[in-house]
Amino acid sequence: MSAEEIRKVAEIILDANFLIALTGAGISAESGIPTFRGKNGLWNKYRPEELATPQAFKRDPIKVWEWYRWRIGLVLKAKPNPGHIALAELEKLGFLKALITQNVDDLHERAGSRRVIKLHGNILEARCINCEYKTKFSEPPREIPPKCPVCSSLLRPNVVWFNEPLPEEALREALSLTYRADAILVVGTSGVVMPAGAIPFTVKERGGVVIEINISESAITPIVDIFLRGPAGKLLPAIIEELRKKY
Ligand code: APR
Numbered sequence: 001m002s003a004e005e006i007r008k009v010a011e012i013i014l015d016a017n018f019l020i021a022l023t024g025a026g027i028s029a030e031s032g033i034p035t036f037r038g039k040n041g042l043w044n045k046y047r048p049e050e051l052a053t054p055q056a057f058k059r060d061p062i063k064v065w066e067w068y069r070w071r072i073g074l075v076l077k078a079k080p081n082p083g084h085i086a087l088a089e090l091e092k093l094g095f096l097k098a099l100i101t102q103n104v105d106d107l108h109e110r111a112g113s114r115r116v117i118k119l120h121g122n123i124l125e126a127r128c129i130n131c132e133y134k135t136k137f138s139e140p141p142r143e144i145p146p147k148c149p150v151c152s153s154l155l156r157p158n159v160v161w162f163n164e165p166l167p168e169e170a171l172r173e174a175l176s177l178t179y180r181a182d183a184i185l186v187v188g189t190s191g192v193v194m195p196a197g198a199i200p201f202t203v204k205e206r207g208g209v210v211i212e213i214n215i216s217e218s219a220i221t222p223i224v225d226i227f228l229r230g231p232a233g234k235l236l237p238a239i240i241e242e243l244r245k246k247y
Contacts, residue, residue, distance in 0.1 A: 001228060001229070001230045001234070001235055001238065005226060005228055006228075006235075006238050006239055006242050007242060008226060009211055009226055009228065009239050009242075010239055010242040010243050010246060012183055012209050012211060012225075012226070013090075013095050013183070013185075013239070013243060014095075014243070014246060014247070015183075016095070016182055016183035016209070017182050018097050018180045018181050018182050018183070019090075019095055019096055019097060019181065019182075019183045019184070019185065020096070020097055020098050020099070020100060020177050020178070020180075020181045020183075020184050020185075020203075021087055021090075021096055021098075021099045021100065021184065021185040021186075021187060022100045022101070022102075022184060022185070022186050022187070022189065022196065022199050022200060023087070023099065023100075023101045023102065023103060023108070023187045023188055023189065024101075024102045024103065024187070024188045024189025024190065024191075024196075025102070025103060025188060025189070026187065026188020026189060026214060026215065026232060027081075027083045027084060027087075027103070027107075027187050027188040027232045028078070028081075028084075028103055028105050028107055028188075029188065029231075030081040030082075030083060030231060030232070030233040031078040031079060031080065031081045031084070031105075031107055032074065032077075032078050033071075033074055033075060033078050033105055033107075034074075035188075036048075036190075037190045037192070038190065038216065046067065048162055049162070050063070051063070051064055051067045052064075052159075052161045052162055053161050053162045053163060054161055054163065054164060056161075057156055057161070061145040061154055061156075062144055062145055064145075064157075065141070065144045065145045065146070065157075066144060068123065068157045069140045069141055069144060070140075071123060072123055072124060072137055072140045072141070073140045075104075075105040075106065075107075075123055075124060076124070076137075076138075076139065076140070078105065078107060079107075079110075080107045080108075080110050080111035081107075081232075081233045082233045082234070082236065082237045083187065083188075083231075083232035083233040083235075083236045083237075084107045084108055084110075084111035084113070085111045085112070085237075086236035086237045086239065086240045087099060087108065087111070087113055087185075087187070087236060088108070088111040088112035088113045089112075089240050090236075090239075090240065090243075091112075091113055091114060091115065092112070093240075093243065093247065095243070096185075097115070097177070097180075097181075098115040098116075098117060098173075098177050099113050099115060099116050099117070100117045100119060100174045100177065100178075100196070100199065101116060101117070101118055101119065101120075102119055102120050102189060102193065102196045103118075103120070104118070104120050104121050104122055104123035104159045105123060105124075106122065106124055117170050117173050117174050117177070118167075118170055119160070119166055119167075119170050119171065119174055119195075119196050120159055120160040120166070120196075121157070121158050121159035121160050121167065122158055122159070123157060123158075123159055124136055124137050125137070125157075125158035126141070126146060126155040126156060126157055126158055127155065127156060127158045128148035128150065128151065128153050128154075128155055128156075129148075129153050129154050129155070129156050130148065130151050130153035130154075131148060131150055131151045131153065133148045133149070133150045133151070133155075134158065135155070166195070171195070174196075174199065178199050178202050178203060179202070179206070181203045181206075181208050182203075182207070182208045182209070183203070183208055183209040183210075183211070184199070184200055184203040184208060184209075184210055184211070185211050185213065186200050186210060186211065186212045186213070186214075186218075186220050186224070187212075187213045187214070187232050187236070188213065188214060188232050189214075189218060189220070190218045190219060191218045191219035191220035192218075192219050197219060197220070200212075200220045200223065200224070201220075201223060204223050209225045209226075210223060210224045210225050210226075211224065211225065211226045211228070212224040212226070212227045212228065213228045213230070213232050213235050213236065214227070214228075214229065215229065215230060215231055216229070
């Protein structure tokens, strides 16, 4: 990270009329929540098709719920890190209009971000596979698989699995924000999962500026205007500090 790059990013943020952010698992890595790809990524140890698809859930709901119970426990124990806090600050200072996240944890919300669009759902929520019942976990579910108290069908995690559509409202909002953005901060995503991964490309195509914060290159890096290599928990606070000098 060079002071010059941080200065340039602060300039872009100050000049932007409609800055949005897109985050991925990398921003929660420093809170102890494993990423999916890269070093120690979950998909190096587990097979997504066995744990994160509707077919897997149909085949073995207990195995899927045991994995989600473990991840729910990690999220409930985790704390927002300086990266989450800096993005909430950026919104509070009026620079960040909205934050689109692929993450299913609640760390952006707990850090104080208000306008958070959750493209892939919320791991702390579960919904009935049969009726409208929904619930929110304040602790990992004891009974596996949890059952609906209304109709006794199975509950499922309220997250988007592979081969599933994204929540309509969240997708619609994310797309309208993408079309309004003249700058985007892309933080901690490999950029390989669609449609989230296409968002920075759309901002770029429409003449917007793309800034990426990542510890390594991603599928987005080829099109970014500035690539800040380093941990989000370090780089985002440095950007806030630079903005405070100017602002
Ligand atoms: N700071 C910044 N970036 C980091 C950090 C960090 N401390 N640690 C890891 N990264 C980067 C990695 O280099 C990688 O590019 O975060 C990215 C994490 O990539 P993925 O694990 O693929 O996570 P993500 O891009 O969010 O995955 C998208 O895939 O499995 C699905 O639904 C799941 O939402 C997820 C989607």
